[in-house]
Amino acid sequence: MGQLGTAPARKAQNASSVAGLARFFPDATPVRLPVQFARTVTADGASGSSSSESTIIEFGTPREALFSCHMPLEFADVLRLKNSDGSFDVAASVVAVQYHPGETIVAARFLEKVPNWIVKS
Numbered sequence: 001m002g003q004l005g006t007a008p009a010r011k012a013q014n015a016s017s018v019a020g021l022a023r024f025f026p027d028a029t030p031v032r033l034p035v036q037f038a039r040t041v042t043a044d045g046a047s048g049s050s051s052s053e054s055t056i057i058e059f060g061t062p063r064e065a066l067f068s069c070h071m072p073l074e075f076a077d078v079l080r081l082k083n084s085d086g087s088f089d090v091a092a093s094v095v096a097v098q099y100h101p102g103e104t105i106v107a108a109r110f111l112e113k114v115p116n117w118i119v120k121s
Contacts, residue, residue: 017105018058018066021098025107027061029118033083039071040091041078057081060118063110065092068103079108090114 022028038052051071059066065081073079077094092108099105 016058016068017098017100017103018068021096021105021107022059022066024096025059025061025064025066028059028064028066029061031057031060031118033057033060033065033088035065035067035081035083035088037069037079037081039073039077040080042074062114062118064095064107065110066105066107068105070103073097073104073106078111081108088114088117 034054034056036052036054041047053069053071055067055069057065057067073094075094075097079092079094080089081092082089091111093111094106095109096107097104
């Protein structure tokens with residue numbers, strides 16, 4: 001007879017941490033938009049650092065972009081998100097943050113209306 005034991009549950013290999021946050025945004029749609037982002041204003045109102053990071057927006061709503069990153073972001077930080085050809089260049093404020101080992105999961109709300117960035121069929 002074998003012995004009983006316990007083991008920590010493993011995250012499903014294809015499960016995305018961003019998908020977990022997207023559950024709180026009913027209009028969230030999967031997207032895959034590579035962007036570069038930089039923090040322009042920190043939560044305390046100070047000017048952001050000049051560092052930037054590449055990431056992929058994994059989910060979006062008409063008003064928010066959801067992605068993971070390595071930069072330590074906080075609620076109310078203001079970001080500039082840009083794609084490579086400049087057709088997507090928007091400012092957004094962090095409205096939700098989840099911290100996971102080695103990554104930060106972020107939802108950022110656009111500061112201005114961004115028409116037609118998500119088109120549903």
